[in-house]
Amino acid sequence: xxxxxxxxxxxxxxxxxxxxxxxxxxxxxxxxxxxxxxxxxxxxxxxxxxxxxxxxxxxxxxxxxxxxxxxxxxxxxxxxxxxxxxxxxxxxxxxxxxxxxxxxxxxxxxxxxxxxxxxxxxxxxxxxxxxxxxxxxxxxxxxxxxxxxxxxxxxxxxxxxxxxxxxxxxxxxxxxxxxxxxxxxxxxxxxxxxxxxxxxxxxxxxxxxxxxxxxxx
Amino acid sequence: xxxxxxxxxxxxxxxxxxxxxxxxxxxxxxxxxxxxxxxxxxxxxxxxxxxxxxxxxxxxxxxxxxxxxxxxxxxxxxxxxxxxxxxxxxxxxxxxxxxxxxxxxxxxxxxxxxxxxxxxxxxxxxxxxxxxxxxxxxxxxxxxxxxxxxxxxxxxxxxxxxxxxxxxxxxxxxxxxxxxxxxxxxxxxxxxxxxxxxxxxxxxxxxxxxxxxxxxxxxxxxxxxxxxxxxxxxxxxxxxxxxxxxxxxxxxxxxxxxxxxxxxxxxxxxxxxxxxxxxxxxxxxxxxxxxxxxxxxxxxxxxxxxxxxxxxx
Numbered sequence: 301x302x303x304x305x306x307x308x309x310x311x312x313x314x315x316x317x318x319x320x321x322x323x324x325x326x327x328x329x330x331x332x333x334x335x336x337x338x339x340x341x342x343x344x345x346x347x348x349x350x351x352x353x354x355x356x357x358x359x360x361x362x363x364x365x366x367x368x369x370x371x372x373x374x375x376x377x378x379x380x381x382x383x384x385x386x387x388x389x390x391x392x393x394x395x396x397x398x399x400x401x402x403x404x405x406x407x408x409x410x411x412x413x414x415x416x417x418x419x420x421x422x423x424x425x426x427x428x429x430x431x432x433x434x435x436x437x438x439x440x441x442x443x444x445x446x447x448x449x450x451x452x453x454x455x456x457x458x459x460x461x462x463x464x465x466x467x468x469x470x471x472x473x474x475x476x477x478x479x480x481x482x483x484x485x486x487x488x489x490x491x492x493x494x495x496x497x498x499x500x501x502x503x504x505x506x507x508x509x510x511x512x513x514x515x516x517x
Numbered sequence: 518x519x520x521x522x523x524x525x526x527x528x529x530x531x532x533x534x535x536x537x538x539x540x541x542x543x544x545x546x547x548x549x550x551x552x553x554x555x556x557x558x559x560x561x562x563x564x565x566x567x568x569x570x571x572x573x574x575x576x577x578x579x580x581x582x583x584x585x586x587x588x589x590x591x592x593x594x595x596x597x598x599x600x601x602x603x604x605x606x607x608x609x610x611x612x613x614x615x616x617x618x619x620x621x622x623x624x625x626x627x628x629x630x631x632x633x634x635x636x637x638x639x640x641x642x643x644x645x646x647x648x649x650x651x652x653x654x655x656x657x658x659x660x661x662x663x664x665x666x667x668x669x670x671x672x673x674x675x676x677x678x679x680x681x682x683x684x685x686x687x688x689x690x691x692x693x694x695x696x697x698x699x700x701x702x703x704x705x706x707x708x709x710x711x712x713x714x715x716x717x718x719x720x721x722x723x724x725x726x727x728x729x730x731x732x733x734x735x736x737x738x739x740x741x742x743x744x745x746x747x748x749x750x751x752x753x754x755x756x757x758x759x760x761x762x763x764x765x766x767x768x769x770x771x772x773x774x775x776x777x778x779x780x781x782x783x784x785x786x787x788x789x790x791x792x793x794x795x796x797x798x799x800x801x802x803x804x805x806x807x808x809x810x811x812x813x814x815x816x817x818x819x820x821x822x823x824x825x826x827x828x829x830x
Contacts, residue, residue: 305706308787309815311757313706320752347543347755349779354755356543359790359816360823432753432779435547435655439753475546476655493545495645495657501545 302331302375304368309359310344314371315352322441324351325429329506330381334374340367348505349430350439386506388425391473391488393464393511395421399487406449406466406483418513420444421485425508426471431501436475436493438503443471455481462488464511486511521589521638521673525665526582526620534640534659534671535774537570539648543755543778550650550658553732553774554631554797556692557595561635563829564592564612564684571639571674572649574665576632578800580623581665583634588616589673590637594686596629596798597694610686629694630800638674654733654775690825694798701792701810705760705784707751715743715763719786720807724769728801732775735799741767744783753779759788759796761807771796789815791822 305313314331317324328348335346335353342361347354357367395418396403407414426440433439443466451467456479459465463474465482474480475492488511492502503509525532535558538551552558552575559569567573574581580598593600593609600607601622607613609632615621623632642649642660651659660671711719724739742763749765756762760772762782771788772780773796788796789810799805 306704306812307706307784308703308757308759309790309812309819311787313754315706318752345540345543347778349754350752352754354543354757356757359819364812364816430753430779431544431546432755433546433777435542435545437546500542500646505544 301327301378302371304371307354309364310357312355312364312367312371313352314355317351320350320429320441322427325427325505326383327378328353329383330378331374332505333381333383334377338370338374340370343367349432383506386428386504386508388508388510389503390510390512391464391490392514393422393486393488394514395486400464400485402452402465402483403485406447406485409449410447412446417447417485420447421466421471422511422513425510428503428505428507428509430505431503434474434476434478436501436503438472438492438509440471440509443469445469449483451481452483455479459484460487462490464488521585521587521676523586523636523671523673524584525667525669525671526584526622528665528667528669529576529581529623530579531577532581532665533575533651533653533663534572534642534649535575535651536572536639536649538774539646539650539652539658542646546778547646548652548654548775548778549758550652550732550774551648552633552650554595554633554794556794557631557797558633558635559826560610560686560690561592561594561633562639563826564594564610564686565590565635565637567635567637567639571635572642572659573633573635573640576623576634578626578630580626580632580634583621585615585619585621586617588614589676591615591621592635593623593632594635595632597627598629598632599624608685610691612683612685614683629798631797636673637676641672641674652775684829687829690822692794694795698795698799698803698805699808700796700805701789701815702761702786702807703789703810703812703815705786707748707783708785710744710748710783711785712743712745715767718742719761719769720809723804723806726799726801726803726805730801732773734773734776735771735796737769737771737805739768742769742785743767744785749783750781751783753781754784756780756784757787759793760784761786761788773797789818791815791818
């Protein structure tokens with residue numbers, strides 16, 4: 301079921317499938333549970349994504365063949381792993397107006413009212429598949445097709461931290477200010493990433509995010 | 518021991534505080550950052566009695582002017598920037614003793630790209646998420662999340678008092694950065710995306726490092742490296758240092774210390790750990806070729822170099 305691919309002399313890829321689906325991502329999360337219980341000298345880092353885990357090790361401390369053996373030894377235990385239910389995180393959002401300059405466009409291009417777009421966007425529990433791109437940025441699954449909208453043809457030079465957006469069939473929150481081409485429909489004050497806080501990151505893969513419209517603004 | 522510090526005069530083109538890197542947070546999207554040339558940083562730290570990954574300064578192409586508040590051991594390793602103390606030439610790859618009021622500066626770079634300046638006690642920048650490395654794309658870490666500016670006063674840690682003494686790195690451990698560079702590479706997870714012509718182009722032709730190259734990634738210019746149709750993209754996945762990716766225009770990009778943690782281009786190959794020091798010393802205009810190395814041989818070379826370093830202790 302799982303494939304192990306070479307990735308230079310200091311990493312390996314453990315692959316559970318080619319697709320993006322809660323099922324395949326679930327296998328990755330189960331593997332992470334098994335990995336976290338392992339003692340492996342020289343293991344530097346595990347980086348899970350949609351359908352694989354990048355295993356990084358110190359080549360001076362860890363023997364690559366032994367790492368491969370250890371990974372293969374986990375596979376029989378996969379079916380026994382009970383995935384902990386992810387946290388459910390509510391993210392209050394100021395939709396539209398100056399916080400969501402592209403809300404009207406998203407509505408118009410999809411033949412909806414802005415109220416309908418907000419209603420649809422905030423009615424789903426989005427699965428957090430993985431984090432990447434910038435610290436704290438969550439790749440969310442489950443965006444309703446009715447409000448899917450292509451990226452802006454002219455990306456903005458500056459997108460404010462906390463901006464909530466849509467790009468194609470993806471939705472997410474910009475945790476830090478950066479350039480970007482997403483359609484911005486709202487803004488949140490929640491800081492998904494704060495290097496001086498414990499926990500530094502509020503969200504883990506497997507958590508669920510629900511956007512909650514803030515009505516008094 | 519009174520607190521020591523350095524004051525920066527002219528800061529050099531791009532000087533940042535770096536240590537061994539910020540590990541444990543790639544799964545949250547936090548780049549590793551850290552020294553581009555970990556090997557040179559390791560040697561410099563050894564020379565001043567620090568842990569191999571203690572925070573130091575990474576200088577790029579031109580070096581900073583550094584004024585010392587107090588006595589300190591200093592060492593310089595990496596690119597060919599001859600260090601100068603109070604106007605007199607001193608040697609790189611050797612422990613240097615400086616005292617209060619001394620000025621360390623650097624002659625023009627004659628080869629390589631990055632130089633590591635280690636101070637006994639290390640650079641005492643704030644520890645953020647376990648590291649003192651600067652992640653400039655995130656504006657975080659190191660010295661205020663940015664490169665150094667004139668007038669910066671930077672504290673140093675307490676000098677290790679077990680008197681590590683004056684040392685010199687033996688010739689055999691100093692890499693040859695001068696000749697045309699060949700990087701030995703291993704296959705990446707998507708190596709199968711290469712077309713036959715693409716593989717041949719990658720392994721038998723020369724590329725030039727483009728000016729549009731930095732701590733996030735190096736862009737190479739040369740004959741286009743062909744992939745199978747629609748083989749360029751992958752679902753967002755993790756990326757290690759030294760990964761070679763090939764976007765649709767066929768011009769390879771090499772992922773470096775400040776790379777984003779995940780990306781959507783095929784991971785064709787990766788530079789072997791033993792050659793990371795050569796990679797990090799490439800600069801715009803340098804020519805580079807690639808050759809294959811087997812995993813066993815790469816491991817053997819790395820182990821051999823490490824044993825030599827351990828003999829120094």
